Amino acid sequence: MLVDRLADIExxxxxxxxxxxxxxxxxxxxxxxxxxxxxxCLGGIPSTLGGALAMNAGAYGQEIVDVLxxxxxxxxxxxxxxxxxxxxxxxxxxxxxxxxxxxxSAELSLRAEDPEVLTAxxxxxxxxxxxxxxxxxxxxxxLPQPAGDFAGRLLELAGCKGLSSGGRK
Ligand SMILES: Cc1cc2nc3c(=O)[nH]c(=O)nc-3n(C[C@H](O)[C@H](O)[C@H](O)COP(=O)(O)OP(=O)(O)OC[C@H]3O[C@@H](n4cnc5c(N)ncnc54)[C@H](O)[C@@H]3O)c2cc1C
Numbered sequence: 001m002l003v004d005r006l007a008d009i010e011x012x013x014x015x016x017x018x019x020x021x022x023x024x025x026x027x028x029x030x031x032x033x034x035x036x037x038x039x040x041c042l043g044g045i046p047s048t049l050g051g052a053l054a055m056n057a058g059a060y061g062q063e064i065v066d067v068l069x070x071x072x073x074x075x076x077x078x079x080x081x082x083x084x085x086x087x088x089x090x091x092x093x094x095x096x097x098x099x100x101x102x103x104x105s106a107e108l109s110l111r112a113e114d115p116e117v118l119t120a121x122x123x124x125x126x127x128x129x130x131x132x133x134x135x136x137x138x139x140x141x142x143l144p145q146p147a148g149d150f151a152g153r154l155l156e157l158a159g160c161k162g163l164s165s166g167g168r169k
Pocket of ligand 1: 020021044045046047048049050051052054055056057058059093097098101102103104133
């Protein structure tokens with residue numbers, strides 16, 4: 001395994017390597033602390049790096065697969081394999097990394113950015129998220145978007161908007 005522990009994060013110039021179990025917020029923080037752009041809009045997404053790559057997590061114009069350089073995965077048959085960027089196809093909230101594979105580690109290719117520009121962008125995104133996301137725990141964003149439609153529209157149509165269980169909506 002290229003990153004020995006699943007939650008480890010290493011920044012090496014503009015290359016950030018992390019285990020599939022690393023929290024995305026920590027990955028984003030490490031990139032920001034080192035002065036690199038590419039994932040700064042993704043800090044508020046509750047996810048591990050592996051989960052984010054499997055879902056091609058994205059926000060405010062950034063998608064994580066866009067900055068991937070490679071991912072090390074365990075295939076369904078148990079073999080360990082490194083997939084290069086050109087082999088990793090993805091679209092809106094999906095990627096081939098989520099198709100029966102487990103991401104054990106990955107490298108992101110970032111770019112240097114003026115710290116002031118980076119900080120301003122992070123603050124802007126944080127404010128935007130604060131305005132649209134509920135402050136309490138929510139399961140709403142966990143639903144995949146069906147092709148050609150929206151989970152929110154279908155939930156509303158089915159009369160499920162506002163349903164809650166155990167204090168969670
Ligand atoms: C309040 C809230 C806000 C959100 N906002 C956003 C947003 O702005 N943008 C966005 O894109 N998403 C958003 N999400 C969705 C969230 O990003 C995904 O649910 C998240 O990526 C799941 O990551 P996880 O590590 O928790 O994986 P899980 O929920 O455990 O799993 C999700 C999927 O990823 C797979 N997976 C998990 N780990 C790995 C791995 N190591 N290798 C391969 N596959 C793996 C699982 O098998 C499963 O199919 C939001 C969710 C919530 C609750």
